Amino acid sequence: MARMTSPVLTVGFDLDMTLIDSRPGIRACYLALAERTGTYIDADLAVTRLGPPLADELVNWFPAEEVAAMTDLYRSMYPAIAITPTTAMPGAREAIEAVRAAGGRAVVVTAKHQPNAELHLEYLGIEPDAVVGDLWAEQKAVALREHGAGVYVGDHVGDVRGARTAGALAVTVATGPCSPEELRTAGADVVLADLAEFPDWLSVFAGLPYPPARA
Numbered sequence: 001m002a003r004m005t006s007p008v009l010t011v012g013f014d015l016d017m018t019l020i021d022s023r024p025g026i027r028a029c030y031l032a033l034a035e036r037t038g039t040y041i042d043a044d045l046a047v048t049r050l051g052p053p054l055a056d057e058l059v060n061w062f063p064a065e066e067v068a069a070m071t072d073l074y075r076s077m078y079p080a081i082a083i084t085p086t087t088a089m090p091g092a093r094e095a096i097e098a099v100r101a102a103g104g105r106a107v108v109v110t111a112k113h114q115p116n117a118e119l120h121l122e123y124l125g126i127e128p129d130a131v132v133g134d135l136w137a138e139q140k141a142v143a144l145r146e147h148g149a150g151v152y153v154g155d156h157v158g159d160v161r162g163a164r165t166a167g168a169l170a171v172t173v174a175t176g177p178c179s180p181e182e183l184r185t186a187g188a189d190v191v192l193a194d195l196a197e198f199p200d201w202l203s204v205f206a207g208l209p210y211p212p213a214r215a
Contacts, residue, residue, distance in 0.1 A: 009104030009206055012144050012168065014154035015117055016050045016110065017176035018195070019092040019126060023047040025082030032081050033074050037062075049177050051156035053111050053136050078116050088124045089175060091195030095153070096126060098199035102206050105129040109143045109152070109162070111136040141166035151205075153198065157186035171201070 016022045030043035041061045049057070054074060058067045099106040106128040110117050114133025121131065132143040140162030144152055152163035155176030163170035164187055172188040173195055174180045180191045192198060 008148065009099065009102055010107060010147055010149045010151075011099045011104060011202075012107045012109045012140075012147065012149040012152040012163075013095070013128065014110055014152075014156070014159050015108055015112055015120065017089070017155045018153060018159075018173055019089055019095075019108065020086050020120055020124065021089055022050065022082065022086045022120065024085035024087075025078075026050065028085060029074060029078050029082045032077055033070070034061075036073070036077070037070070051111065051136075051158055051177060053134075054113070075113050075116065078113075079119055082116070083119050083123050086120055086124070088126060089173075089195055091198060092124075093126055095195045095198040096128060098202050102202060104206075105147070107132065107143070107147045107149060109135060109140045109149075111140075111158075135162075137161045138165045144168055153195075157182055160186040160188050169205075171198075173198075 013019055027043045027047050030041045030046050034041040039061055046057050054071050055067050058070050062070050096106045107130045108117065108128045109132045112133050114131060117133045118131050121128065130147060135143055137158035138161050144166035149166065149168050151171055152159060152166065152168045153171045153173065155173050155178065157178050160170045160172060160183060170188045171190040172183040173192050175194050183191050190201065192201060
């Protein structure tokens with residue numbers, strides 16, 4: 001397995017279904033949007049395909065010419081509805097701590113609207129070194145390169161594409177909508193069951209004593 005050659009280990013993380021389980025909050029926000037607009041939205045279906053930008057989902061329920069306005073409305077409702085029902089994924093805090101214990105930096109790069117992403121992390125007490133929002137799939141490579149990330153951790157095939165475009169190692173967790181087989185087929189370098197496995201993997205990858213000493 002390749003070892004990290006950069007003097008500073010920087011690991012990027014996706015947000016939805018990687019660090020946080022946002023399904024309850026997003027479901028509630030879709031239901032509120034449906035009630036507000038009088039438009040049917042299958043919220044249970046929508047939360048099974050999290051990952052792509054919000055507009056990609058809204059186009060299934062609203063005419064294309066209304067999607068921009070509905071995106072703005074949804075985002076304005078989101079803080080009051082979706083933050084408190086959302087929980088941290090198992091191992092999320094420990095994954096960030098493992099990067100720090102290894103002397104590295106943790107950066108969240110997500111398709112979620114950045115102000116709402118920051119609210120989630122603040123509410124849950126997850127403290128990355130930086131948060132970059134509103135980037136999906138290959139677009140994530142821009143932020144990953146800017147921060148010098150050599151590893152990107154996500155749950156979606158779009159995250160794999162972002163990592164590979166950035167020249168970063170694509171580490172995936174099978175906690176989102178994509179199966180381990182789909183992630184491997186997309187080109188994931190590593191497939192973990194969940195983030196609870198990440199600290200052990202990081203110790204091997206970075207050539208650290210196990211377990212990494214806490215800072």
